[in-house]
Amino acid sequence: MSIKIGLLGFGTVASGIPFLLKENGEKVFAASRDQLEIAKVLVKDDEEKDRLIAAGNDYNFVTNVDEILNDEEIQIVVELMGRIEPARTFITKALEAGKNVVSANKDLIATHGKELIALAQDKGVAFYYEAAVAGGIPILRTLANSLTSDKVTRILGVLNGTSNFMMTKMVDEGWSYEDALKTAQELGYAESDPTNDVEGYDAAYKAVILSQFGFGATIDFDDVSHKGITNISTDDVAVAQELGYVIKLVGDVREVESGISAEVSPTFLPKNHPLASVNDVMNAVFVESIGIGESMYYGPGAGQKPTATSVLADIIRIARRLSDGNVGKPFNEFRRDLPLANPADVKSNYYFALDTPDEKGKILHLSEIFNSEDISFEQVLQQKANGTTARIVVITHAMSKTQLKAVTEKLEAAEDFTVVNTLKVLSN
Ligand code: NAP
Ligand code: HSE
Numbered sequence: 001m002s003i004k005i006g007l008l009g010f011g012t013v014a015s016g017i018p019f020l021l022k023e024n025g026e027k028v029f030a031a032s033r034d035q036l037e038i039a040k041v042l043v044k045d046d047e048e049k050d051r052l053i054a055a056g057n058d059y060n061f062v063t064n065v066d067e068i069l070n071d072e073e074i075q076i077v078v079e080l081m082g083r084i085e086p087a088r089t090f091i092t093k094a095l096e097a098g099k100n101v102v103s104a105n106k107d108l109i110a111t112h113g114k115e116l117i118a119l120a121q122d123k124g125v126a127f128y129y130e131a132a133v134a135g136g137i138p139i140l141r142t143l144a145n146s147l148t149s150d151k152v153t154r155i156l157g158v159l160n161g162t163s164n165f166m167m168t169k170m171v172d173e174g175w176s177y178e179d180a181l182k183t184a185q186e187l188g189y190a191e192s193d194p195t196n197d198v199e200g201y202d203a204a205y206k207a208v209i210l211s212q213f214g215f216g217a218t219i220d221f222d223d224v225s226h227k228g229i230t231n232i233s234t235d236d237v238a239v240a241q242e243l244g245y246v247i248k249l250v251g252d253v254r255e256v257e258s259g260i261s262a263e264v265s266p267t268f269l270p271k272n273h274p275l276a277s278v279n280d281v282m283n284a285v286f287v288e289s290i291g292i293g294e295s296m297y298y299g300p301g302a303g304q305k306p307t308a309t310s311v312l313a314d315i316i317r318i319a320r321r322l323s324d325g326n327v328g329k330p331f332n333e334f335r336r337d338l339p340l341a342n343p344a345d346v347k348s349n350y351y352f353a354l355d356t357p358d359e360k361g362k363i364l365h366l367s368e369i370f371n372s373e374d375i376s377f378e379q380v381l382q383q384k385a386n387g388t389t390a391r392i393v394v395i396t397h398a399m400s401k402t403q404l405k406a407v408t409e410k411l412e413a414a415e416d417f418t419v420v421n422t423l424k425v426l427s428n
Pocket of ligand 2: 191197
């Protein structure tokens with residue numbers, strides 16, 4: 001007897017699974033307590049099927065999902081197509097048919113996870129998605145199992161391999177944005193629509209899932225504010241360098257007095273912060289908690305083999321639970337009512353880059369505006385004017401989101417200042 005698997009999609013990640021089954025067969029068999037067999041693989045059309053067979057892939061390729069959904073011998077369906085539809089429909093039908101499901105589809109899980117998790121529970125089957133957050137880093141199972149005894153207070157993460165790879169290449173090696181993106185796509189890091197990577201959506205999806213595993217919260221994707229890497233200029237990077245920081249796209253989920261807050265934004269990280277040295281396609285999840293204190297989980301956040309490793313780990317866990325007779329246990333059992341934080345409680349330091357005419361009294365006026373919102377400066381730098389315009393850079397002490405909104409409105413209304421960029425700063 002073997003455990004039969006139906007794969008939906010045979011792209012970058014899915015085609016990494018056969019490698020692991022072949023190269024690590026003995027261990028996989030021992031852990032699964034059974035042979036795992038890829039019984040059927042769904043592809044889009046006959047042309048794709050012929051191409052894959054000609055390339056030496058010896059699988060039973062099908063083009064109609066019903067051949068998998070109606071196959072009673074298939075116990076595990078592995079969705080690796082990406083996007084919302086038809087993945088949502090196929091997973092729903094698989095769960096309804098009593099099949100266990102594995103997915104790496106954070107877009108879908110962050111936006112429709114609640115309904116799929118409820119359906120899986122209702123049907124007494126598994127729905128696992130370790131690979132959906134940080135690719136090869138086993139962070140979800142770590143939060144759900146190893147950190148059960150601990151109380152997580154904040155999770156900071158470099159969560160998008162593509163944008164981290166691009167930023168590293170652009171900043172350290174002078175690559176163009178276009179070359180960096182093209183290479184990330186060629187290496188299999190980027191989503192089919194890379195806008196999700198560079199505009200912060202992908203990291204925001206992951207932040208939603210982390211909020212569930214770290215805090216038991218059911219935060220909606222729309223409640224995660226997100227900003228990508230496209231608005232970071234070489235000037236911002238140079239100033240950060242000068243002031244002792246590096247800029248990275250960081251997901252930040254934290255519990256404050258009034259509730260939970262989650263956001264994704266390019267962030268100034270002090271050079272000595274552990275996340276500051278996370279480069280290339282690497283991801284890291286930095287957890288602050290009352291027991292362990294600070295811990296960081298580091299590894300490749302994208303790519304074929306790292307991601308397939310997490311997917312296969314889910315499959316093995318299901319196989320094991322099938323043999324133990326407890327397959328219906330939810331992936332994450334920690335759930336509680338946690339409201340969204342009041343913006344007045346969510347505090348950070350901020351970097352402002354402002355342009356102003358190179359005339360007397362401008363720093364005084366700037367101080368008056370910040371002072372009127374009760375915000376104090378930690379660092380102020382005026383760069384030598386380029387022509388008649390001077391660039392003023394300010395790093396503030398901690399201020400709330402409410403103060404940020406109010407001061408930004410005042411700066412935008414002031415005729416003598418142009419707000420060039422505003423970024424969050426993690427304090428030392
Ligand atoms: P991919 O290379 O684009 O593979 C997806 C495959 O599914 C493609 O071959 C696609 O065909 C096929 N497909 C799409 N719709 C289909 C349908 N209706 N029927 C049959 N096949 C269909 O994507 P991937 O990088 O492997 O990613 C798969 C999933 O893993 C995504 O949810 C992604 O977010 C997640 N993930 C990826 C990584 C990574 O490093 N790549 C890491 C973590 C998580 P076409 O190309 O013809 O559309
Ligand atoms: N496109 C994603 C990334 C894949 O670059 O991180 C992993 O989720």
